Amino acid sequence: xxxxxxxxxxxxxxxxxxxxxxxxxxxxxxxxxxxxxxxxxxxxxxxxxxxxxxxxxxxxxxxxxxxxxxxxxxxxxxxxxxxxxxxxxxxxxxxxxxxxxxxxxxxxxxxxxxxxxxxxxxxxxxxxxxxxxxxxxxxxxxxxxxxxxxxxxxxxxxxxxxxxxxxxxxxxxxxxxxxxxxxxxxxxxxxxxxxxxxxxxxxxxxxxxxxxxxxxxxxxx
Numbered sequence: 001x002x003x004x005x006x007x008x009x010x011x012x013x014x015x016x017x018x019x020x021x022x023x024x025x026x027x028x029x030x031x032x033x034x035x036x037x038x039x040x041x042x043x044x045x046x047x048x049x050x051x052x053x054x055x056x057x058x059x060x061x062x063x064x065x066x067x068x069x070x071x072x073x074x075x076x077x078x079x080x081x082x083x084x085x086x087x088x089x090x091x092x093x094x095x096x097x098x099x100x101x102x103x104x105x106x107x108x109x110x111x112x113x114x115x116x117x118x119x120x121x122x123x124x125x126x127x128x129x130x131x132x133x134x135x136x137x138x139x140x141x142x143x144x145x146x147x148x149x150x151x152x153x154x155x156x157x158x159x160x161x162x163x164x165x166x167x168x169x170x171x172x173x174x175x176x177x178x179x180x181x182x183x184x185x186x187x188x189x190x191x192x193x194x195x196x197x198x199x200x201x202x203x204x205x206x207x208x209x210x211x212x213x214x215x216x217x218x219x220x221x
Contacts, residue, residue: 030172030220031081031123031131034073037178037218041066043091047106048187048207060105064093064112066212074123081123081131089115095146106206107158109146116140117164129172139164139186141210142194155196160208162188179217186210 046061068089074081091112095105119137126132138161145156168182188208193201 029076030129030175031125031170031178032074032076033220034071035178035218035220036071037069037180037216039066039068039070039087039089039214039216041212041214043093043112044211045091045093045112046209046211048209062093062095062105062110062112064091066091066214068115070117070216070218072121074121079124081121081125081133083121083123085117085119085121085135085137087115087117089117091115106208107143107145109148110143110158111146111153113142113144113157115142119164123170126169131170132167133170134165134167135182135184136163136165138162139188141186141188157194158191159194160188160191160206162186162190162208166212173217176221177217177219179215181215182213184210184212184214186212 043064043066044061045063066089068087070085070087072083072085074083076082093112095109095111117137117139119135121133121135123131123133141160141162143158143160145154145158146152147154164184164186166182166184168180170178170180172178186209188206188210190203191206191208192203195201
């Protein structure tokens, strides 16, 4: 149920933004136009609410450092800021050497690989130099399969498709730079296996949650 609560909260944030926009300050051009930024933060990948832990160990999760970059474009629509964005990240999150089975985390022993995201956001100015925003979109992630209890990786990967919602605060550091802090929740509901031979399995249902708290610094042009 937690993923539905998080999604509903994000939807409520989107719905509330137009109402807040009626009282917000005018949009400053410092928040509009193309942008590019670097991202770093905490990454937690875990079994979703439909997966039960029956093995007595808290091994239904992997944690690590998230890093990457994003690009976007924002424009003013009345007192709202509306934008589109794309992101590419990687992560150090990885299973430990404990003997993992497919029932504990859903994938066996894995290492988090790249993640792709594309979506949009809607913001309102809290002050002339600070914006609060909500976001949402599509995310595609890959997990590398680890071989047994060794450090070796196989050429097999899981590819996961899902959605992402989140919210954040962005501050204009100067006329052409900004810093932001953001929380994002992702849920992956469909996956397939990419084998080292080049073959791909059929699609199947999964339930994987992802929580991230990130900071970003970027520039506008």
